Amino acid sequence: MTTPTNDAVSGIKPPANLQINSEISTNWKKWSQQFEWFATAIQLDKKPAEVQAATFMAVIGPDAIEIYDGFNLNETDKVNIKIIKQKFTEYFAPKTNISFERYIFYKIEQNEDEPFNDFMTRIKTQAIKCDFGSLLDEMLKDKIVFGIKSTQIREKLLTEDELTLTKAINICKTSEQASKQLDEFEGKNKTEKVFTVKSKNSKEAQNEKFDCRRCGTNHGRKECPAFNKPCTKCNRNGHFAHMCRTKKSLNTKKKNKVHALEESSDSEEEFYIGSISADGEKSWKEELEVDGVKFKVKLDTGAECNVLPKYILDQTKATLKQSRTRNLTCYSENEITVLGEVELMCKLRDEWVKILFKVIEERHQPILGRKSCKQLGLVARIKSLKTREDIFEGLGCYKGYEYDIDLIENPKLEIKPSRRIPHAIREEVKQELDRMVKLDVIKPETEPTPAQTD
Structure with missing residues (x-):
């Protein structure tokens, strides 16, 4: 029996180059194991030290060269494959808890x-x-x-x-x-859910009276006299002035609102959420991306903070932090418990921005509140509209503009009889028709005519 030579295994292909991306820790462990198998198959340990090191660096790929140069190895360590692998392990897979x-x-x-x-x-x-x-x-x-x-x-x-x-x-x-x-x-019909938060489901619970924090009286659900009424203290709707929680000082009027990108208060907070719902295409939405995870957020100017359900946060690498906010209050006075908060680096329309979210357990539609929508330029308040008086000519003619209308060839148009006009308003209708004839908007017809397409 003859001993196999290195030529007998020289046809074994090395592993692909190491992919350095967001999953580098996992990629390094898998690639390192593949290289060990490859090294064993080609009997790399029987070759000179400099050959072993050169083989390793050739297989790991060009993306790792800059990292290797940053190790600043001496001449002895440069030909020691164990030290090189140890350095890469410390770099790519730091010790975890x-x-x-x-x-x-x-x-x-x-x-x-x-x-x-x-x-x-x-x-x-x-x-x-x-x-x-x-x-x-x-x-x-x-x-x-x-x-x-x-x-x-x-x-x-x-x-x-x-x-x-x-x-x-x-x-x-x-x-x-x-x-x-x-x-x-x-044949189940799976309709889209509308997430209306309710604290109790029975009719008795819905009719139960409670001490309202918005009007100061005791009443049942959806019977608040302060509904849509302006507060004379802060000018916001939904509560009376004697129940207003706004604090005023000499220099600032500090409202209990969310600061979408930063907060400065140390006291416990409670935010108001106008609505948390999934209403499909009727709502304004934007797509955000965090750690490769994409999700839609609703642009809700009635909400005072940004809300993110925990199941989306679990798909990212972000860590939940403690929040001073304990509850989110909905329009119906129901409360949602806040698990914590997280500041995420989000990709929005090809730009990266930091957004602070309040995290809840319920699987509601993620929302961006009023403050964040304004700061990110997603909504804007229009105070006035400017008009130009020189863009029209005559009645309904827009100067310097041509509109191309696509017409259907040989259309089948339905001809209906004229509508009867009540006798009491016939004179007013006749006057309006005469006025439109003089303006050349319409023209009179005394006999039935075929439908025209030109």
Whole structure:
């Protein structure tokens, strides 16, 4: 038997160049493992040290050269592949707090209407940061069982004998597909939800009276006498002056509004949200992008702060911070609990801006409040309209402008009889018709005529 030479394995292709992007930590771990396999296959450890280092740098790709130059290695370390790999590991995958990453993993739950594949991708991505080792499949399986939204699917998983990760994934995918097919079979009409926050659903609860913070009286739901009434203290609608929470000082009149890009108060705050709803194309919306995640926000000038549901925040890398705001108050006096706040670097119309959001648990439509809409130039207040008197000529003629109208060839037009005019207003109608004839707007016809298209 002869010993294989290096030429026998020289046909093995090296891994592709390392992709340096936002997922570099994960990419580095995968690429490093591929290179180890490649090095073993070509018996790289039997070659001279300088060849090993040169092979590594040739395979990692040109994007890593500037990073390598920044290591400032001496001549000895430049030919030591172990030191080079260690430097790249420290650069691309800095040491993380494993306990915290596992805490995030344990908290993950499937969101409402979130496809199982998206849920599985989220827990796999987080699990990579947790260093579970040989327990990875077991931890993923348990996370599926306890994190899945459907109680029916969870029951199937718990009653399955010798449940494995593969079995759990297959059960979830099959159940999800069967549910979609059943919905289509039964012809369910899935209408868009209108998220109106209500604290109680029963008729008794809706008729229950409470002490109103806007008018100062005790009344039932939607019976507030201050509704749409202006406050003589702050000139805002919706409350009386003796219930106004606006604080005045010598130099400033500080209102309890959101500062979309910055805040300076240390006291507890409560913001008013005119409406949180999903009304489709009728509302004004803009698309934002954060960490590659795109979502629509509603431009709501009736809202005093920016609102972001937690399920969108969970898809980004941002960390939730404590907020002085405890609740968001809707028009109907219902309150939404604020989990915290987060300042996100958002891409808006090819520009990057920082926006401060109040984060809530409910899966409502994300909104941008009045202050942010104005600061970002999305809405503007028009105080006056300028008119020009020299742009028209005669009656309804716009000078210096031609309009191209597309006409249908050989149209079938419906001819209807003239409408009867009540005797009491016949004289007024005749006077108006005579006036329009004199202005050459219309012309009289005494007999039926065919429909004209020219």
